[in-house]
Amino acid sequence: MNLLQRIGYYTERMLLRTGQYAAMFGKVVRRMASPPWYPRLILQQAEEVGVQSLPVVLLTALFTGMVLALQSYIVFHRFAAESMIGAVVSLSMVRELGPVLVALMVAGRVGSSFAAELGTMRVSEQIDALWTLSTDPLRYLVMPRLIAATLMLPLLVIVADFLGVMGGYAISVGMLDQNPAVYIEKSTQFMELDDMYSGIIKAVFFGLLISVIGCTEGFHCRGGAEGVGRATTSAVVIACMSILVSDYFLTAWMFG
Amino acid sequence: MSRPRISIRNLSKRFGDHVVLQDLNLDIMPGESMVVIGQSGIGKSVLIKCILGLLKPDAGEIFVDGEDWLKFSEDEQLVHMHRIGMLFQGSALFDSLPVWKNVAFALLQRGADEREARARAGEVLAWVGMPGVEEKMPVELSGGMMKRVGFARAICHKPDIIFFDEPTTGIDPIMADVINRLIRRLHREFKTTLLSITHDLTSAAKIGDTIAMLYQGRIHRQITPEQLHSDQDPVLRQFVEGHAEGPIQLQEGGEMSSKEDAQI
Numbered sequence: 001m002n003l004l005q006r007i008g009y010y011t012e013r014m015l016l017r018t019g020q021y022a023a024m025f026g027k028v029v030r031r032m033a034s035p036p037w038y039p040r041l042i043l044q045q046a047e048e049v050g051v052q053s054l055p056v057v058l059l060t061a062l063f064t065g066m067v068l069a070l071q072s073y074i075v076f077h078r079f080a081a082e083s084m085i086g087a088v089v090s091l092s093m094v095r096e097l098g099p100v101l102v103a104l105m106v107a108g109r110v111g112s113s114f115a116a117e118l119g120t121m122r123v124s125e126q127i128d129a130l131w132t133l134s135t136d137p138l139r140y141l142v143m144p145r146l147i148a149a150t151l152m153l154p155l156l157v158i159v160a161d162f163l164g165v166m167g168g169y170a171i172s173v174g175m176l177d178q179n180p181a182v183y184i185e186k187s188t189q190f191m192e193l194d195d196m197y198s199g200i201i202k203a204v205f206f207g208l209l210i211s212v213i214g215c216t217e218g219f220h221c222r223g224g225a226e227g228v229g230r231a232t233t234s235a236v237v238i239a240c241m242s243i244l245v246s247d248y249f250l251t252a253w254m255f256g
Numbered sequence: 257m258s259r260p261r262i263s264i265r266n267l268s269k270r271f272g273d274h275v276v277l278q279d280l281n282l283d284i285m286p287g288e289s290m291v292v293i294g295q296s297g298i299g300k301s302v303l304i305k306c307i308l309g310l311l312k313p314d315a316g317e318i319f320v321d322g323e324d325w326l327k328f329s330e331d332e333q334l335v336h337m338h339r340i341g342m343l344f345q346g347s348a349l350f351d352s353l354p355v356w357k358n359v360a361f362a363l364l365q366r367g368a369d370e371r372e373a374r375a376r377a378g379e380v381l382a383w384v385g386m387p388g389v390e391e392k393m394p395v396e397l398s399g400g401m402m403k404r405v406g407f408a409r410a411i412c413h414k415p416d417i418i419f420f421d422e423p424t425t426g427i428d429p430i431m432a433d434v435i436n437r438l439i440r441r442l443h444r445e446f447k448t449t450l451l452s453i454t455h456d457l458t459s460a461a462k463i464g465d466t467i468a469m470l471y472q473g474r475i476h477r478q479i480t481p482e483q484l485h486s487d488q489d490p491v492l493r494q495f496v497e498g499h500a501e502g503p504i505q506l507q508e509g510g511e512m513s514s515k516e517d518a519q520i
Binding site for chain 2: 120124125126128129131132133134135136
């Protein structure tokens with residue numbers, strides 16, 4: 001294959017995959033309009049996506065806030081602008097780092113498990129079995145995961161934002177001897193409601209991306225254990241890349 | 257003469273360039289136990305998956321009790337699945353559910369009372385010779401036990417058509433005979449219409465009223481179990497006697513391969 005053919009090949013594959021994700025999303029949304037909705041399965045998945053992800057999300061957010069405070073101090077100290085550490089930490093966390101880092105963590109933890117679970121069910125014919133037992137596999141397996149991820153991501157982001165700002169506070173006040181009142185004041189002074197909203201909107205979108213990509217990769221998995229492995233890897237890699245790329249466009253759209 | 261329970265007309269299915277089914281015609285009468293035999297990868301599973309709506313055929317018609325199965329929407333197909341039971345080759349039990357919930361799955365999905373569903377699951381498990389395993393998880397079961405739990409799941413909601421995909425593959429000969437006897441008993445007691453696919457000729461002879469051989473995408477020959485070892489058709493003879501040489505040509509790699517592509 002020459003370069004042009006290679007570009008064509010990968011473009012075609014990318015478009016095909018995007019089409020699969022869009023088709024999966026469309027099919028699931030159409031099913032949301034009518035019962036059954038399986039509330040118990042949605043709660044189970046919410047627990048899996050939200051509660052089970054808390055430790056990794058909290059640690060990530062805490063240390064990100066701490067390192068942001070440390071890095072900001074090193075620069076701001078030169079200009080005697082240390083008081084702005086709170087503003088930098090809170091704005092960075094709420095606008096960008098909170099949603100993106102939480103989404104990347106959840107993509108690694110949950111997106112992979114969606115793909116692996118559904119992939120295993122596909123290759124062991126459990127998805128076919130659901131169909132023969134009068135149960136729509138998209139409704140039973142994909143819809144609860146999609147709803148749970150879309151609802152839980154924003155909640156995780158809110159917790160992560162708070163913890164990130166607190167991490168910055170701990171370093172700023174505890175280690176760098178900054179005034180706690182100034183940190184809190186600056187953290188809120190430059191923050192607008194739109195900043196919060198933008199983070200939440202991003203989180204909703206990322207939750208959708210992670211669940212649709214993870215479920216589609218698992219649902220269309222082929223070829224035994226190797227296929228499940230491939231689906232899991234693809235789910236994580238594609239979800240992470242999609243999060244980073246779409247983050248730029250969402251930011252440009254909301255703040256551009 | 258009564259109308260066929262399942263009537264397949266000119267069914268065709270290909271995967272890329274590989275033709276799996278080509279103008280296949282098959283009738284299964286009410287209460288008949290039909291067994292389709294053929295080599296691995298010849299398209300037996302594709303045939304069942306087309307009937308079940310798991311694969312979309314390229315052409316042809318499938319009638320069940322006179323209704324055009326392929327004209328149903330997905331939602332309508334799901335409703336009609338209540339009449340169908342299926343035992344999968346690997347049992348396909350749901351790993352995350354205990355045995356009784358696996359068995360009573362269709363009933364629970366239809367909103368049956370949990371206590372009644374559990375009682376029915378116990379009844380059916382006893383019928384297949386597996387009492388007392390209700391609370392076990394599938395991972396705790398042996399291959400033969402999983403087959404029987406899969407069997408119980410296939411019949412729990414009292415379907416009147418049941419499909420068996422390689423019911424005796426992967427289990428020892430004694431357990432295979434247990435499964436064959438269960439299929440015969442089911443057929444005798446409930447007059448259920450059965451379609452089994454297998455390459456196990458012993459099993460085919462034990463469970464079938466009619467044996468159909470699938471070859472080159474079509475039903476090549478239909479015989480009774482008694483004719484299995486006396487029929488002189490060269491293709492059937494080669495398959496029954498297990499000769500590498502004969503009219504059946506093997507593809508590279510030693511078997512007729514077919515890709516499978518789930519649709520739902």
